[in-house]
Amino acid sequence: ESVIFLSFGSGGTISKCQMTELAYGLELSKQRFIWVVRQPTEGDASAAFFEAKDCDGLPIINYLPDGFVSRTKDVGICVTMWAPQAEILKHPAIGGFVTHxxxxxxxxxxxxxxxxxxxxxxxxxxxxxxxxxxELGVAVKATPIEEGGVVCRKQIAELIHRVMVDEEGIAMRVKVKDYKLSGEKALSVCGSSHGSLYQMTKDCVFHMHQQSSEAKSRGA
Structure with missing residues (x-):
């Protein structure tokens, strides 16, 4: 649990200034990391989702501070555009997740x-x-200095440290593992999630048959 994973989803983007602060924040945190890097945008944070932009064929290094990749090559990996998130989060080395x-x-x-x-x-x-x-106590929240502003490198480093190193992070890890067990139980064959999905499917089939019967009756 010594690696932090960073990804803003398939549609999330951040500005060039924010990307720079995030890179320096990672360096300050001194934690091992895997970072899914997307082309920055100065517009809507959902730009990647709605416009499906790629990195214009440019290497990752073009979007990151000078020397960042070489300085962090022994502790971090930057991945372009996409990574197998579910598989990465399952790995025992992952101890935290910076997420949108x-x-x-x-x-x-x-x-x-x-x-x-x-x-x-x-x-x-x-x-x-x-x-x-x-409410759940399984995360710390990043807060820009002002609405719509940038989360500074110092805060980023502190947030990562709180999750990965501090006693607060240890307590969060205990809580989230309790929720993990609850989630696994809910998804099991006799669990609440499985039962709700089964009931919804059953109701849909019933209403489809009912509508079909009514349509046939009207046709007759």
Whole structure:
């Protein structure tokens, strides 16, 4: 549990300035990392989702501070655009997850017992981040200096340190592993999630047959 994984989902992007601060924050944290890097954007944080931009064929190094890749080559890996997130979160080396708090990412993190740095970008992600940090106690939340502003490198390093090293992070890890067990139980054959999905499917089939019968009756 010595590596922190960073990914803002399939649709999340950050600005060039924020990417620079994130890179320096990672360096300051002195933690091992895997970072999924996307082309920065100065517009909507959901740009990658709605515009499906790639990295324009440019190497990752073009978007990161000078010397960052070489300085961190022994402790970190930068991956372009996409990585097998679910498989990475399952690995026992992963001790934390910097996430945009999309619901799929939240579920994958909890079901693998990984505490989070909650960094919401758009849509319902702010609500998810608040729930994770304030109600469930399995995340710390990144907060820009001002609304719509940049999360500074010092705060980034502190957040990562809180999750990966501090007593607070140890407590979060215990909590999230308890939620992991609850999630596994819910997803089991006799669990609440499995039961709800089964009932929904059963109801859908019933209503489809009912509508079909009514249509035939009207046709007759």
């Amino acid at each position: 708090c999309g619901w799929n990412s939240v579920l994958e993190s909890i079901l693998n017992g990984v505490p989070m740095v909650a960094w919401p970008l758009y849509a319902e992600q702010k609500m998810n981040a608040t729930m994770l940090s304030k």
